[in-house]
Amino acid sequence: MTSTDETRQVLEKYLHGHDDSMLSDDVVFEVMATGQKSAGREAVRQLLDFFYNKAFTADFSLRSLVVAENKAVLEADFFGKQNTEFSGVQPSGKEVHVPLCVSYEVSDGKIRYARIYFESDALRMQR
Numbered sequence: 001m002t003s004t005d006e007t008r009q010v011l012e013k014y015l016h017g018h019d020d021s022m023l024s025d026d027v028v029f030e031v032m033a034t035g036q037k038s039a040g041r042e043a044v045r046q047l048l049d050f051f052y053n054k055a056f057t058a059d060f061s062l063r064s065l066v067v068a069e070n071k072a073v074l075e076a077d078f079f080g081k082q083n084t085e086f087s088g089v090q091p092s093g094k095e096v097h098v099p100l101c102v103s104y105e106v107s108d109g110k111i112r113y114a115r116i117y118f119e120s121d122a123l124r125m126q127r
Contacts, residue, residue, distance in 0.1 A: 007106045008067045014111060015062070015074070020045060024110035031116050033087070051118075056080045060100055072104045078118065087120040098122045 002010070014022035020041060029044045030037045038047040052058050058080025066073045078100040082091040098119050105113040 002070050002106050002109065004067055004069050006109060007070060007072055008065075010106050010109055010111065011065060011067065011072045011074070011104060015065075022109075022111055024108070024112050027111055027113070029114045029116060031118065033118060033120055052080075055084050055086045056082050056096070058096075070106050072106065074100075074102045074104070076100045076102075082123070087123065089120070089123050092126070094126065096123055096126050 010022050013019045023041050023044060025041060026039070027041055027044055028037055028039045029047055031047075036047075038044050056078075058078055060076040060078050063075040063077060065075075076099075078098040079095060081093075082089070082096050084091060099122055100119070101117040103115045103117075104111050
């Protein structure tokens, strides 16, 4: 079991240092809106690269991070420019702001699972 303090350290290192060594070798990230699962460190890297560098040129601004033993929930604002069609929404050329929530499971000092909640409806409303 990973203590609350250890869980916080893992998430802070991962989020603020973009340290993907905090991902377990068998990590799974699941996009809840689509059910898409990316399994393994390289697949997760590709998923995040797609979101932050290909579909969008984007970043996130942390609103809150709630941490408990083995679990953490991030609430953030995803912002940036949409580069390609995404979830049926064509790029407008304007900066977009989308609520983002990610639920993490941590064990043995590594992120094992993440569920990503990306509010595509908020993106549609910004056309």
